[in-house]
Amino acid sequence: MNNKEILKRLYKSYTKKYLKNIILAAFFSVTLAASTSAVAYLLDPAINELFINKSETLLYVIPFLIVLAFTIKGGSLYLAKIIMINVSEEVKKDIQIDMFASMISADTQLVDGKHSGKFVGNLMNDVNMIVNLISTAILNLFKDSLTLIGLLSVMFYQNWKLSLIAIIMIPLASIATKVLGKRMTKVVGEQMQRAGVLTSYLIEIFKNHKLIKIFQKESYERKRANDFINTLKESSRKIAIVFVRASPIMETITGIMIGFIIFVSAKLIMKDELQVGNFFSFLAAMMLAYQPVRSLATLNLAVQQGLAGARNVLPIIDDTNLIKDELGSSELNIKNGKINFINVQFGYSSDDRKILDNINLEIPGEKMTALVGHSGAGKSTILNLIPRFYNINKGEIKIDDQSIYKSTIHSLRKSISLVSQDTTLFDDTIKNNIAYANLDATQDQIEEAAKLSFADEFIKKLPKKI
Ligand SMILES: Nc1ncnc2c1ncn2[C@@H]1O[C@H](COP(=O)(O)OP(=O)(O)OP(=O)(O)O)[C@@H](O)[C@H]1O
Ligand SMILES: [Mg+2]
Numbered sequence: 001m002n003n004k005e006i007l008k009r010l011y012k013s014y015t016k017k018y019l020k021n022i023i024l025a026a027f028f029s030v031t032l033a034a035s036t037s038a039v040a041y042l043l044d045p046a047i048n049e050l051f052i053n054k055s056e057t058l059l060y061v062i063p064f065l066i067v068l069a070f071t072i073k074g075g076s077l078y079l080a081k082i083i084m085i086n087v088s089e090e091v092k093k094d095i096q097i098d099m100f101a102s103m104i105s106a107d108t109q110l111v112d113g114k115h116s117g118k119f120v121g122n123l124m125n126d127v128n129m130i131v132n133l134i135s136t137a138i139l140n141l142f143k144d145s146l147t148l149i150g151l152l153s154v155m156f157y158q159n160w161k162l163s164l165i166a167i168i169m170i171p172l173a174s175i176a177t178k179v180l181g182k183r184m185t186k187v188v189g190e191q192m193q194r195a196g197v198l199t200s201y202l203i204e205i206f207k208n209h210k211l212i213k214i215f216q217k218e219s220y221e222r223k224r225a226n227d228f229i230n231t232l233k234e235s236s237r238k239i240a241i242v243f244v245r246a247s248p249i250m251e252t253i254t255g256i257m258i259g260f261i262i263f264v265s266a267k268l269i270m271k272d273e274l275q276v277g278n279f280f281s282f283l284a285a286m287m288l289a290y291q292p293v294r295s296l297a298t299l300n301l302a303v304q305q306g307l308a309g310a311r312n313v314l315p316i317i318d319d320t321n322l323i324k325d326e327l328g329s330s331e332l333n334i335k336n337g338k339i340n341f342i343n344v345q346f347g348y349s350s351d352d353r354k355i356l357d358n359i360n361l362e363i364p365g366e367k368m369t370a371l372v373g374h375s376g377a378g379k380s381t382i383l384n385l386i387p388r389f390y391n392i393n394k395g396e397i398k399i400d401d402q403s404i405y406k407s408t409i410h411s412l413r414k415s416i417s418l419v420s421q422d423t424t425l426f427d428d429t430i431k432n433n434i435a436y437a438n439l440d441a442t443q444d445q446i447e448e449a450a451k452l453s454f455a456d457e458f459i460k461k462l463p464k465k466i
Contacts, residue, residue: 001311001314003307006307006310006311006314007307009310009314010130010133010134010310011134013098014091014094014095014134015087015091015134018087018090018091021083021084021086021087022083022084022087022138024083025079025080025083025084025087025139025142026142028076028077028079028080028083029076029080029139029142029143029146029147030146031072031076032072032073032076032077032080032143032146032147033143033146033147033149033150034072034150035069035070035072035073035076036069036073036147036150036151036288037147037150037151037153037154037285038065038069038072039066039069039070039073039284039288040151040154040281040282040284040285040288041154041157041281041285042062042065042066042069042281043277043280043281043284044158044277044278044280044281045058045062045277046062046063046066046277047276047277047280047281048275048276048277048278049062049277050062051277052276052277077143080139080142080143081139084135084136084138084139085135087134087135088131088132088134088135088136091130091131091134091135092127092128092131095127095130095131095313095317096123096127098317099122099123099127099313099316099317100123102316102317102318102319103119103123103316105321106316106319106321107319107321107322107323108323108384108389108390109322109348109349109390110319112348115200115203116200116203117196117197117199117200117201117202117203117204118196118200119316120199120203121192121195121196121199121200122312122313122316125192125195125196125309126308126309126310126312126313127309127313128309129192129305129306129308129309129310130306130309130310130313131306132302132305132306133302133303133305133306133307133309133310134306136302137299137302137303137306140295140296140299140302141296141299143292144291144292144293144295144296144299145292145296147288147289147292148289148292148293148296151285151286151288151289151292152167152285152289154281154282154285155282155285155286155289158278158279158281158282158285159268159273159274159278159279159282161264161268161273162261162264162265162268162274162279162282163282165260165261165264166257166261166286169253169256169257169260170289170293172253172257176246176249176250176253178297178300180242180245180246180249181297181298181300181301183242184239184242184243184298184301185301185304185305187235187238187239187242188239188301188305189305189308190235190238191232191235191236191238191239194228194231194232194235195232197228198228198229198232201224201225201228205221205225250290250294254287254290257286258283258286258287261282261283261286265279265282322391323388323389323390323391323409324409325408325409326405326406328406329405329406329407329408330402330406330407330408331407331408331411332399332400332402332404332407332408332411332412332415333400333402334399334400334415335365335400336365336366336400337365337366337399337400337415338362338363338364338365338399338400338401339361339362339363339365339386339397339398339399340361340362340363340396340397340398340399340401341359341360341361341362341382341385341395341396341397342360342395342396342397342398343358343359343360343394343395343396344356344358344359344360344361344385344392344394344395344396344397345357345358345359345392345393345394345395346381346385346390346392346393347393348390354393355378355381356378356381356382356385356392358395359382359395361382365400371383385397386399386404386416387412387413387416387418388404388405388409388412388413391405399412399415417437429466430450430455430459430462430466431446431466434446434449434450434455
């Protein structure tokens with residue numbers, strides 16, 4: 001997907017339904033721009049009428065208007081931000097729900113091929129970047145460009161010569177932010193990648209803590225963790241420093257601009273081409289324009305990050321399952337559970353070597369069958385094929401003479417139970433763990449299952465017994 005397609009897709013799937021709210025935020029951006037410009041404009045009559053001409057009639061009017069302008073400015077910004085906070089949290093939730101739904105029903109193949117930590121990173125970090133793009137970036141684009149237009153109008157109204165000088169100098173400021181912005185993109189990307197590595201590592205550590213203990217690799221892992229944490233620290237430090245570096249550069253540039261403007265203004269005032277009031281109003285507008293210019297110059301950063309996030313997230317959401325019901329598949333009808341493998345050929349990836357080649361098996365029903373073989377012989381692989389965790393390349397698998405590929409996946413998996421060697425419990429009540437296969441199980445059925453598995457004794461000893 002190219003950038004335009006990604007943006008279109010994000011708009012259609014996630015932003016469109018909040019269009020009304022966004023338009024409302026855009027409206028508050030207009031009032032924000034108008035009131036900010038009014039603040040700068042009002043300095044002109046304040047100085048010329050009140051300070052120089054000492055007008056009694058305007059003594060109360062102008063200060064009141066200034067208070068009003070600031071109040072509207074603050075209120076507009078507040079409301080626009082609140083609206084966008086609500087939109088972004090909604091969008092974030094929507095994307096995360098879609099991602100989870102896609103991840104939970106993804107083919108085993110896809111989940112195998114990616115570290116679980118990466119999924120966590122996608123769900124937590126990348127989504128934030130996308131949301132930042134469609135909320136903060138959109139709002140900033142509205143409010144900063146409108147505010148800038150308003151302030152430029154005030155500047156030109158006060159004096160066009162000074163305005164031209166300022167406009168020539170504004171790119172100077174934005175070049176500096178742009179350079180820093182580029183560096184920022186680099187360090188932020190680096191940090192995200194490192195944070196992802198650390199997440200994956202932590203998940204691995206907790207999964208394998210027994211292995212680490214038996215091989216006594218605590219100090220080795222501590223060293224590895226130190227390295228990960230240190231590199232992460234290094235990139236966080238870099239980001240913070242790049243941010244701070246912006247201020248001395250910007251302050252110096254601002255100083256140069258203001259100094260030069262004062263020099264030119266003094267000349268204009270001496271020639272009676274400019275009044276003191278106009279000058280201060282102009283200066284205020286120029287200084288107020290600093291924030292939107294800077295914000296617009298770094299807008300690209302948020303956009304690039306959001307696009308990068310979307311490039312990671314959208315493929316997960318859009319992933320289509322290869323393992324799905326064939327057209328016209330029917331319910332699997334179990335009689336005694338005989339399983340046949342007929343000329344089965346299978347490899348974990350299509351181009352890879354064949355793990356199973358031309359396998360023919362008959363596993364009789366109503367009997368206990370054990371598969372015995374060397375490690376890596378393919379026992380687990382054979383088991384994985386029966387509930388269709390993977391599709392075979394060639395051949396046929398039948399249960400009670402019905403092809404599993406012509407049966408619905410639901411009826412197939414309903415007829416199979418899996419007790420994995422590595423038992424896991426969900427972080428939930430024991431009751432819910434027992435009832436996992438059948439969430440509608442009654443209390444009696446659950447207690448019965450607990451008794452049959454000899455779990456009831458230890459459950460009774462627990463403080464809450466659930
Ligand atoms: N998810 C996977 N992706 C790619 N190759 C795999 C995957 N799982 C297993 N294999 C490969 O398939 C082959 C058969 O592995 P399988 O796990 O079926 O053996 P096994 O007989 O169950 O071994 P063990 O007794 O150790 O459990 C091995 O060569 C293994 O490396
Ligand atoms: Mg195995």
